Amino acid sequence: MPAFPNPFQGKNEHKLTKEELIQAVRLDIAGELEAIYLYDAHVRATDNEVAKKIIADIRDEEKAHVGELMTLLKLLDPEExxxxxxxxxxxxxxxxxLGITASAENPSDSASEPATVGSMIDKA
Ligand SMILES: [Fe+2]
Structure with a gap:
């Protein structure tokens, strides 16, 4: 949900301290996660294939943004x-x-192959 409680938020002349920047990045990550949740809900809620494809693509771009922001957060805060x-x-x-490989790739139902995270999640 959009939240614009402070109309001057974007016009702030204050430069963030390092701690404020870290907190801002955490908030940005939360915003990306919320966007993923909402886009995914919209994809699931429509049968319009064009809308599903476009919104799902946007949702997946937000996932990439989470990765970018997490990488930035780790650079800004090595202890975290x-x-x-x-x-x-x-x-x-x-x-x-549990005998599960960490790879989510190549999920397999074969008993002769080691279980993967993907195959275990698919069975849940
Ligand atoms: Fe984003």
Missing amino acids: AELFASGEAEVHEMLSE
């Missing part, structure tokens, strides 16, 4: 980047304990 990496490592460790 270490915490993100720690959380990622914990998940990979849990997946390893």
